[in-house]
Amino acid sequence: MKLAELKEALASRADLADWRISETRRKGAECYLIGDRPDLGRSIEARDCQVTVYVDQGGGETRSRGSASAAVHPTMGGRELAALLDRAAFAASKSRNPWYPIPGPAPASFAPPASGFEGRAPEAWSAELLAALYRAEGRAGAARVNSLELFLTRSERRVLNSRGVDAAWTSWSGTVELTVEAEGSAGEVELTDWLRFSEPDLARLEAEMAGRLEAVRDRAAAAPLPALAGLPLVLAESEAEAILRWFFGNLDAARAYSKASPLVLGQSLHGAEAREGEYDRLDIRAEPGLPGAPASAPYDAEGFPLASLGCAEGGVARAFHGAPRYAHYLGLPPAGAHALFSVGPGSIPAAELRSAPGLEVAYFSDFDVDLDSGDFGGEIRLAYWNDGSRRIPVTGGSVTGSLFENRGLLRLSRETALAETMRGPEAILLPRVSVTAAK
Amino acid sequence: MPDCPHSAFLAERKALFAQAIRILARRFDYVSVLGTDDAGVSYRALRGETSAGEPAWVQRGFVLRAQAGGRVVETAFNEGLERGPERLAAEAGDRLAALLAASPGQKEYPPLPDEPASAEFRGVVERPGLEADPEEVLRRLAAFRDALLERPDIVAASASAEFVRVSRFFLSPRRDLFQSFEWGQAYCFGVARRGEAAKTSYRAASGLAGAELLDRIEADIPGLAEELAELLGAGKVEPGEYEVVMSPDVAGVLAHEAFGHGVEADMFVKRRAKAAEYLGKRVASGIVDMYDGAAGVAQTGSFLFDDEGNLGTKTLVISKGILQGGFSDALSALELGAAPTGNGRRQAYDHKAYARMTNTYFAPGSATKEEMLASVKRGWLLDRLNSGMEDPKNWGIQLIVLVGREIVEGKLTGRIASPVFCSGYVPEVLGAIDMVSGDFELTGSGACGKGHKEYVKVSSGGPYVKTRMRLG
Numbered sequence: 001m002k003l004a005e006l007k008e009a010l011a012s013r014a015d016l017a018d019w020r021i022s023e024t025r026r027k028g029a030e031c032y033l034i035g036d037r038p039d040l041g042r043s044i045e046a047r048d049c050q051v052t053v054y055v056d057q058g059g060g061e062t063r064s065r066g067s068a069s070a071a072v073h074p075t076m077g078g079r080e081l082a083a084l085l086d087r088a089a090f091a092a093s094k095s096r097n098p099w100y101p102i103p104g105p106a107p108a109s110f111a112p113p114a115s116g117f118e119g120r121a122p123e124a125w126s127a128e129l130l131a132a133l134y135r136a137e138g139r140a141g142a143a144r145v146n147s148l149e150l151f152l153t154r155s156e157r158r159v160l161n162s163r164g165v166d167a168a169w170t171s172w173s174g175t176v177e178l179t180v181e182a183e184g185s186a187g188e189v190e191l192t193d194w195l196r197f198s199e200p201d202l203a204r205l206e207a208e209m210a211g212r213l214e215a216v217r218d219r220a221a222a223a224p225l226p227a228l229a230g231l232p233l234v235l236a237e238s239e240a241e242a243i244l245r246w247f248f249g250n251l252d253a254a255r256a257y258s259k260a261s262p263l264v265l266g267q268s269l270h271g272a273e274a275r276e277g278e279y280d281r282l283d284i285r286a287e288p289g290l291p292g293a294p295a296s297a298p299y300d301a302e303g304f305p306l307a308s309l310g311c312a313e314g315g316v317a318r319a320f321h322g323a324p325r326y327a328h329y330l331g332l333p334p335a336g337a338h339a340l341f342s343v344g345p346g347s348i349p350a351a352e353l354r355s356a357p358g359l360e361v362a363y364f365s366d367f368d369v370d371l372d373s374g375d376f377g378g379e380i381r382l383a384y385w386n387d388g389s390r391r392i393p394v395t396g397g398s399v400t401g402s403l404f405e406n407r408g409l410l411r412l413s414r415e416t417a418l419a420e421t422m423r424g425p426e427a428i429l430l431p432r433v434s435v436t437a438a439k
Numbered sequence: 440m441p442d443c444p445h446s447a448f449l450a451e452r453k454a455l456f457a458q459a460i461r462i463l464a465r466r467f468d469y470v471s472v473l474g475t476d477d478a479g480v481s482y483r484a485l486r487g488e489t490s491a492g493e494p495a496w497v498q499r500g501f502v503l504r505a506q507a508g509g510r511v512v513e514t515a516f517n518e519g520l521e522r523g524p525e526r527l528a529a530e531a532g533d534r535l536a537a538l539l540a541a542s543p544g545q546k547e548y549p550p551l552p553d554e555p556a557s558a559e560f561r562g563v564v565e566r567p568g569l570e571a572d573p574e575e576v577l578r579r580l581a582a583f584r585d586a587l588l589e590r591p592d593i594v595a596a597s598a599s600a601e602f603v604r605v606s607r608f609f610l611s612p613r614r615d616l617f618q619s620f621e622w623g624q625a626y627c628f629g630v631a632r633r634g635e636a637a638k639t640s641y642r643a644a645s646g647l648a649g650a651e652l653l654d655r656i657e658a659d660i661p662g663l664a665e666e667l668a669e670l671l672g673a674g675k676v677e678p679g680e681y682e683v684v685m686s687p688d689v690a691g692v693l694a695h696e697a698f699g700h701g702v703e704a705d706m707f708v709k710r711r712a713k714a715a716e717y718l719g720k721r722v723a724s725g726i727v728d729m730y731d732g733a734a735g736v737a738q739t740g741s742f743l744f745d746d747e748g749n750l751g752t753k754t755l756v757i758s759k760g761i762l763q764g765g766f767s768d769a770l771s772a773l774e775l776g777a778a779p780t781g782n783g784r785r786q787a788y789d790h791k792a793y794a795r796m797t798n799t800y801f802a803p804g805s806a807t808k809e810e811m812l813a814s815v816k817r818g819w820l821l822d823r824l825n826s827g828m829e830d831p832k833n834w835g836i837q838l839i840v841l842v843g844r845e846i847v848e849g850k851l852t853g854r855i856a857s858p859v860f861c862s863g864y865v866p867e868v869l870g871a872i873d874m875v876s877g878d879f880e881l882t883g884s885g886a887c888g889k890g891h892k893e894y895v896k897v898s899s900g901g902p903y904v905k906t907r908m909r910l911g
Binding site: 030031032034037038039040041042043044045046047048066067068069070071073074075080088090091092094095096097098123126146147177179181188189190192194227257258259260262271329364365366368370372373374375377378379381396397398399400404434435436437438 | 448480485486487488489490491492493497499500510511512513514515516517518520534537538539541542544545546573574577594595597630632635636637638639675678679708709710711770789791825826827828829830832833835836837839857858860862864890891892909910911
């Protein structure tokens with residue numbers, strides 16, 4: 001099924017008020033290694049296509065719109081496609097939601113620079129990327145790579161709709177899932193983590209791996225987490241991102257429309273009880289692109305052009321990002337569904353956040369932040385306990401807390417860093433947490 | 440009830456691939472193909488809207504595996520079939536050969552076995568979800584949502600259902616397998632808020648089942664509404680170690696995280712499984728039996744054959760507290776010199792096969808839930824699993840549950856905590872199991888990842904289990 005045939009099939013149907021096609025052509029290379037030896041080689045070449053149909057009913061004040069989506073496989077023939085579109089149109093006709101428009105054509109306001117990977121096939125990069133990832137191992141003493149998986153994919157995205165949108169862009173996505181290990185007094189320990197990247201930044205890959213090898217050495221030397229009370233929690237990287245994503249996620253128009261979000265435009269993100277000087281005000285922007293982030297894109301999934309959008313300024317909610325449909329429902333200007341966000345720097349150097357007595361958790365088993373309740377926590381795989389004079393690696397136990405109890409006391413570091421989907425404070429501090437000892 | 444039909448698309452392409460396999464077999468020591476055509480529908484009712492779509496599990500594509508000189512390579516694709524078997528075999532063969540040429544130092548495995556097998560399976564469900572009337576499904580989901588939103592403290596609610604018809608064939612020179620079956624799952628989810636206190640909970644139903652799941656969810660809505668109202672008064676557990684009685688869904692995830700991931704045979708190959716040191720040794724109390732298997736029970740982790748063409752089996756992982764062994768994908772079985780257990784599973788045709796769980800559960804015991812509660816001096820009844828995470832090398836475990844009910848001197852006090860973070864050291868947690876109920880219930884409404892990706896449908900559960908864990 002070619003795109004032109006699909007477009008023609010959709011355009012010929014009188015029962016559809018609108019339609020959208022999202023197509024992705026993927027070419028990927030994958031390497032699986034145990035130690036430093038390749039275990040399995042794989043290649044992927046695929047075309048994924050999703051169609052969404054919209055059916056309107058009624059008119060005037062009672063006009064409603066229903067939608068249904070379905071995958072159009074490239075191996076589908078004309079008869080199979082017709083049956084699929086019949087089913088989708090019928091299902092769409094059974095949803096009667098308040099009417100909303102779909103995006104029309106608009107120029108991109110953000111043009112992501114071509115990735116440095118462009119010009120070579122994914123598999124042609126494998127050797128260089130692996131060499132960079134393993135370079136730090138030679139300097140890591142007792143720490144080593146247990147196993148590693150490398151994925152590099154080039155994707156050509158295209159979004160078309162019945163209102164004239166025809167947006168296309170190319171992206172590169174690299175992922176490394178890695179397990180590092182080191183010998184401790186009680187036997188071997190390991191840490192599993194992942195990296196995501198969109199540029200052949202070999203120095204970054206080497207540094208990221210070196211950091212993880214150092215961390216697993218620390219875990220090998222870590223003591224069981226003792227009973228601690230009254231100490232603040234310091235988080236960095238993906239855990240800091242997860243905490244700050246709670247604010248970004250609740251600034252989504254869809255969550256505001258469903259009333260799941262506790263955040264209200266014009267009100268403080270830090271709560272009414274927050275006292276001046278006791279917290280760093282959040283500045284949050286929805287971003288179409290961040291250098292090095294694979295999710296950078298000039299358009300959202302509906303073909304709406306993305307631009308940098310100030311969602312919170314000076315700690316006050318100013319705008320919702322999200323799918324244009326929900327902005328329409330809320331009577332707000334459409335902003336598009338951003339995957340990325342940035343958070344402005346805070347007032348305190350990261351070194352200072354870490355220098356006071358506290359618990360900095362570097363690795364959780366699985367750090368969980370509940371978007372609805374604001375509860376967060378996880379079991380600790382590696383943390384550093386600052387007892388006022390020493391930075392002691394500890395492991396085991398868990399930490400829990402609530403964002404509603406911490407948002408008025410949140411501290412952000414002055415330095416910023418790139419996490420997977422955020423550029424924001426390198427470290428953050430949450431003072432009100434509960435710690436469960438390892439034993 | 441009619442048998443689930445095979446994908447007509449796959450049935451029509453079987454001969455094409457059988458021919459391509461014969462051609463490729465001249466070029467490689469081993470060759471096989473997995474063909475997938477998993478169809479599905481999903482329905483959602485959120486506040487003020489309903490919609491229909493397809494679950495993320497929908498896929499149609501092929502993965503060819505080849506072995507030459509011991510090295511194993513794969514190529515995945517989802518188009519280019521119209522050019523015929525010779526061209527398909529030539530192009531895919533060239534991609535496989537290029538992968539072999541690019542990796543001269545790659546690990547060499549013993550020859551992949553290709554024992555003769557020919558089998559077919561077509562599942563049966565009461566009311567096939569793919570044929571359910573969209574209007575009826577959306578109307579019922581909207582009614583579930585609205586029943587929750589009628590409560591003044593429930594600020595957000597959703598109801599959803601998805602039905603997937605799995606259809607896959609596996610062909611090699613000597614194997615010809617075809618299976619088609621349907622599974623479904625339905626959820627209701629609510630958020631209660633009063634002031635800054637916000638709590639969530641859910642109900643889920645799942646199984647090798649279709650639209651009949653909506654009846655099961657509907658019966659659970661009043662209980663969910665009551666629970667959400669109760670949770671607004673929830674406090675926190677004072678950090679410490681407690682006696683805990685786990686509901687079947689929480690206990691099942693304990694099994695899954697503790698000795699499910701820990702005995703995946705590819706973890707043994709990577710020396711990531713501490714369990715390797717404990718084969719034949721005690722890892723749990725003497726009343727613990729634990730199983731994993733696609734065969735033997737009917738839930739979302741059940742199938743006839745895995746994604747590498749090995750028939751599903753049932754593995755006794757722990758017998759009377761003694762670790763018996765694990766389960767494998769084809770390559771880890773080869774490496775360990777063991778028979779494959781049929782646990783080689785892929786997220787989709789374009790993903791690698793790993794050793795994965797299927798249906799993982801504790802076997803029932805002889806106690807009753809009431810006897811278990813009565814035996815607790817100071818502890819918590821844990822229900823409504825949120826998530827779990829394993830640590831196969833170092834045997835840490837994390838479970839997050841949404842509902843903890845305090846037990847003092849054998850009685851529920853009415854005090855409730857949410858969420859409850861549970862952690863512990865696996866042998867200590869399993870070693871402290873002193874009561875197991877006679878109940879048996881599997882839940883298959885979640886998905887299992889390997890590390891942080893590679894999601895497959897699984898189920899877990901069993902009986903109520905009483906043990907000790909650290910809570911916070």
